Amino acid sequence: MRAWIRSLLSRPSRRGRLPLPVWVRSLSWLLAESVVAILLALVVGGIGIAIFSGLLPNHAAFDLGLPVAAYGALWSGAVGSTNGLTSTLVYATPLILAGLGVGLGFKAGLFNIGGRGQFLMGTIGAMAVVTLFGNSMPGFATILLALVVAAVFGGFAGFIPGVLKATSGAHEVVTTIMLNYVFVFVTYWAISGPLRLAHSPQPITLDVGTRGAALPIILGRDGHAGILLALLAIPLIWFLLYRTTLGFEIRAAGANSDAARYAGMKTRWLIVMTMSMAGALCGLAGATTLLGVVHQMAPGYDTTIGFDAITVALLGRSNPIGIGLAGLLLGGMRAGAQTMQISPGVPAELVDALQAIILLFLVINMLRRWRTTRRGNGSMTAPAEPTEIGALSAEVAP
Amino acid sequence: MSGLPAALDSIPILGVAFQLIGYVLSNLQFISNTTVAVAVPITLAALCGVLCERSGVVNIGLEGIMLTAAFVGWVVAAAAAGALGSGTPLPYFGITLPLVIGLIAALLAGMAVSLLHAWLAISLRIDQIISGTIINIGAAGFTGYMYSLISSQSLVGAGQFQKFVVPAGVVDIPVIGWLINAIFDQGPVGLLTIFLVIVLQVMLFRSRWGLRTRASGEHPRAAETVGIDVIRLRYRNVVASGALAALGGVWLSMEQTGNFNAGMTQGRGFIGLAAMIVGRWTPLGAFGAALLFASVTGLSQSLTISHPTGDLGNLINGVPGEFWEALPYIITIVVLAGLIGRSIAPAADGQPYERESAS
Numbered sequence: 101m102r103a104w105i106r107s108l109l110s111r112p113s114r115r116g117r118l119p120l121p122v123w124v125r126s127l128s129w130l131l132a133e134s135v136v137a138i139l140l141a142l143v144v145g146g147i148g149i150a151i152f153s154g155l156l157p158n159h160a161a162f163d164l165g166l167p168v169a170a171y172g173a174l175w176s177g178a179v180g181s182t183n184g185l186t187s188t189l190v191y192a193t194p195l196i197l198a199g200l201g202v203g204l205g206f207k208a209g210l211f212n213i214g215g216r217g218q219f220l221m222g223t224i225g226a227m228a229v230v231t232l233f234g235n236s237m238p239g240f241a242t243i244l245l246a247l248v249v250a251a252v253f254g255g256f257a258g259f260i261p262g263v264l265k266a267t268s269g270a271h272e273v274v275t276t277i278m279l280n281y282v283f284v285f286v287t288y289w290a291i292s293g294p295l296r297l298a299h300s301p302q303p304i305t306l307d308v309g310t311r312g313a314a315l316p317i318i319l320g321r322d323g324h325a326g327i328l329l330a331l332l333a334i335p336l337i338w339f340l341l342y343r344t345t346l347g348f349e350i351r352a353a354g355a356n357s358d359a360a361r362y363a364g365m366k367t368r369w370l371i372v373m374t375m376s377m378a379g380a381l382c383g384l385a386g387a388t389t390l391l392g393v394v395h396q397m398a399p400g401y402d403t404t405i406g407f408d409a410i411t412v413a414l415l416g417r418s419n420p421i422g423i424g425l426a427g428l429l430l431g432g433m434r435a436g437a438q439t440m441q442i443s444p445g446v447p448a449e450l451v452d453a454l455q456a457i458i459l460l461f462l463v464i465n466m467l468r469r470w471r472t473t474r475r476g477n478g479s480m481t482a483p484a485e486p487t488e489i490g491a492l493s494a495e496v497a498p
Numbered sequence: 499m500s501g502l503p504a505a506l507d508s509i510p511i512l513g514v515a516f517q518l519i520g521y522v523l524s525n526l527q528f529i530s531n532t533t534v535a536v537a538v539p540i541t542l543a544a545l546c547g548v549l550c551e552r553s554g555v556v557n558i559g560l561e562g563i564m565l566t567a568a569f570v571g572w573v574v575a576a577a578a579a580g581a582l583g584s585g586t587p588l589p590y591f592g593i594t595l596p597l598v599i600g601l602i603a604a605l606l607a608g609m610a611v612s613l614l615h616a617w618l619a620i621s622l623r624i625d626q627i628i629s630g631t632i633i634n635i636g637a638a639g640f641t642g643y644m645y646s647l648i649s650s651q652s653l654v655g656a657g658q659f660q661k662f663v664v665p666a667g668v669v670d671i672p673v674i675g676w677l678i679n680a681i682f683d684q685g686p687v688g689l690l691t692i693f694l695v696i697v698l699q700v701m702l703f704r705s706r707w708g709l710r711t712r713a714s715g716e717h718p719r720a721a722e723t724v725g726i727d728v729i730r731l732r733y734r735n736v737v738a739s740g741a742l743a744a745l746g747g748v749w750l751s752m753e754q755t756g757n758f759n760a761g762m763t764q765g766r767g768f769i770g771l772a773a774m775i776v777g778r779w780t781p782l783g784a785f786g787a788a789l790l791f792a793s794v795t796g797l798s799q800s801l802t803i804s805h806p807t808g809d810l811g812n813l814i815n816g817v818p819g820e821f822w823e824a825l826p827y828i829i830t831i832v833v834l835a836g837l838i839g840r841s842i843a844p845a846a847d848g849q850p851y852e853r854e855s856a857s
Contacts, residue, residue, distance in 0.1 A: 155647040211627055268835040273558060273627060274775070275834065277768040278827040285824035293818060407635045414628070447646035452639025459632045463624045 130417060137461035138429070142171065145454045149446060156445050169444040177439025178432035184439075186320035189327045190393060192431025194219070194385035196330040198405050199412030199423040200337045201258075201381030205272075206418040207341060208374040209354035210265070214276030215382045216406030217283030218257040222383025223390045224290050225253030227305055227397055231295055234311025242313040247329075247387050254383015255376040257283060262375030266368035272375070284402060291397050305397040308390065315392040326388030330427070333381065338420040350374055382409065404452070408434075411455040415462065430455070507808065517810040525800045530680035533796035535754070537788040538688045539564065539763075542746035543770025544777065544784035545691075545698060549739035552702065552779060553732045554715040555619050556848040558630035560743040561767025562637030563611045567747030569641040570607035572758040573648065575600025575656035584656065591686045592660030600656060601748055608744020609737050611637065616736040620729060623850035642760045658756035659685040685753040687745055694742070698781040711735060715844035718851040728851050743767065765827070772830045776837050779844060787833070794829050798822035 146167035154161030178188050198215045205212035212218075226246040234242055261275040292303035308314050315324040341347035352360040353370045361367045385405060390397070412430055416422030430451075437448035506516040522529060543560050550557040578596035587594045611633060618629040662682055669679045681692065702708040713721040714728040722728050746766065751758045769791055776790075777783025801814055801822065 152644065152647055155644075155651060157650055211631075213631070264831070264835045270831070270835040274768055274772050275831050277765055278772070278831045278834075281765050281827040282824045282831075285820040289818050289820035292820075407631075407638070410631060411635065447643050449639055449642035449646055453636060453643050454639070456632050456636030456639050459628075459635070460618075463618065463628060463632070464622060 133465050134415060134462065137458050137465055140461045141454055141457035144457050145450065146171065148453070149450070166444060166446070170440050170446040173440040173443045174433065174436035177436035183321050184435060186323035187435040188428065188432040189319065189323055191434040192427045193326050193330040193392070194389050194405055195408055195412050195430050196424055196427035197333055197385035197388065198382045198409035199416060199427050200333055200420060201378035202409045203413035203416060203418040203420070203423050204337065204350070204374055204381065205378045206413055207354045208350045208370060209357060210371065210374060211273050212258065212276055212375065212378045213273055213406060213410065214258060214261060214279055214379070215409040216403055217276070217280040218254040218379040218382035219386035219403050219405045220283045220287045221257040222250035222254035222386030223397065224287060224295070225249040225383060226387035226390050227295050230308045230311050230313045231306060234313055239312030242311060243315060243391060246313060246391060247384060250383045250387030251380040254386060255380035257383065258375040258379020259372060262372040266371045280406065287401055291399060291401060295397065303399050307396045309395050313391060314395055315388065324392030326392040329384065329388060334420045334424045341420065408455070411459060414459055514809050514813060517806070517808055521806045521810060522797070525804060527676050527679065529796040529800045530676060531683055532799050533789060533793045534680045535684065535688060536795045537785070537792035538691045539746035539749050539766050540770045540773055540788040540791060541691050541695060541785050542742050542749065543767045544773040544788055545694060545781055546739040546743035547771050547774040548698070548779055548781055548784055549735045549742065551774065551847050552715045552844055553711045553735040554718060554844060554846040554849065554851065555616070555732055555736050556626040556630070557615060557736065557739070558627055558771060559611070559615045559633030560770065561763055561765065562634040563608045563740055563743040564747040564750070564767050565637045565641055565763045566611050567604040567608040567744030568751035568762060569644065569758050571600040571604030571748045572655055572751040573644070573653070574603035575752060576653050579656035591662065592657070594656065596656040597659060597752060600752060604748045605741045605744045608747065609740040612737050612740025616733050619850065620732050620736070623852065626848050638761060645758065645760050655756045659687065659753045661685050662689065687749040687753045690745070695781045695785045702781060712844070715846055718846050722853065729853070732851070769826070769830055772834050776833050790833070791826050791830055794826045798825055
């Protein structure tokens, strides 16, 4: 009897817990954490909208109705209609692809901020294929070749910081950012030079649609086939990471690069390989955007994908499935922001600010969990494997 | 000064190099003045980085701090000018009350953003690169959002700080006149920057604060055992250095121009970080590296404004204009990759410090 009472007292945390597998509990915990961070960010963002509402024409200062109207428009623009839903998928496509690229880097302990440049290089690669071969090849073949070349160009943009890191130790955060600006100017040069449409009054490239190289619309008004590519990339990257030797080595190098090296893995080669693959994914994001959405590169062609992809990868905890979900979320926000900017007139840049606030609450929250698990009271379940954000801290000094 | 013998210029291949030297010498004043001016925000960012990293905190958020400060300074000055009127500027630097109010607001904003980074990095011990990235994303989002809100108001800025005009007699001094002109032909922030480089160099290596800062960046536990409050010191350094990066933002929106543009920092914070690394985490070295990066911009701007003639001109014509704009970033990467092995970071840089618990 006394032994039974003692056994009850000694395991107080077991009471009332559902008999679920560990991975379900850790996954639901991660989801709950993300949802809390997103909700808190929406509240803070709403307060921000209300504080500065007086700057909008026809709105009083501290207009509490404005955040409600703005979020309403955001919601209806993202999921309120069939067009909204396809638009969300279209926005999510490059976010998922580039997010997978950044997440792959995180897994290897690399912080790839070069998404912007890699995206642009991918765009240039795809555009070059359409410009050179669009007339002589069937549309389908042009698209396939454009995607391949985009991956190669983007991969090259990731290869450079990878090689620099592996050979000289130059930190990828600084080199990828510097390369972003270099590739932005390469893009300007390409549009006004080699890719410029002949006899056009302004520097602009040809429309890929005129060469039959636009991605076919498979869904609603503007849902292009690139969506399938993003959805396909999720299980592929998952398979790469968790079911192949290379994926194992990438994760090992990310968790502890020294241990991985002592175990005989070529960590330098892994750095180059991972950065190149990350660049290829970001390049594909650029190609799907060009061939599926914009069709043409105008002067000043640029993207916000670099930072967006970091948000997606962090929010998705570098897990391909998580990245898919986070990409859909941010894609929805980007799609809804267009509606929001038109109807209550709140600038679409709100989404950029919201991203930062979401991440802020996410990292603050993560730490709290880490502390709780370290204190060891067992009331919260630790994730089955250490989060990649934590693993990143092994290599932070530039 | 283009008095190099024409015979040198006509040597095949090598002649172009002589032509370049001749070109630089004949445009020395413009190139050197531009170089010093372009180096100012990069140096300020690098100084911010030096203060943070010497005490053991990596701060890649300084791009965001600069951007926030550039925006806040500009908008507060404009609002103050609207409310108070500009008044007559002081005879020096065109200083007006709204500009001073904007400057103070910018410094406070920079320090506030820095405080956020300090809290995340030092107290919460989250990954400092991620913390800095969040600050960069947030600064771009916040300033972009506010700027597009304000753009419907057609806000007129409060003007800008004026440059100090070096007397003609000084400029005409042979041999060193151009140098004095390059250094002093600047607004208040530019002049303050050069002063700060020297002061911080001395303080970091000759003062008690400097010793403590370096100690907590190299070996925080040892610093703590001799009675240095590492956490507090890191907080102070990070927050104070926010004011330095903020000055860089002020230079962009209130000294170089009187305007703000979304994303106007254009990676200067990151070039500043590279300058800090190349300058081996010293203020003077960082200034030198910033001058190196800026000299590329100075030369390329000169080449676009006053076009060289002869072989050099033909060579320049063959290079697209975008190349010159990309060149500073390329040089940064090349120098960084070449020097990194010989440039060693403070030992505890980026590592969160956790006090040993007394219990």
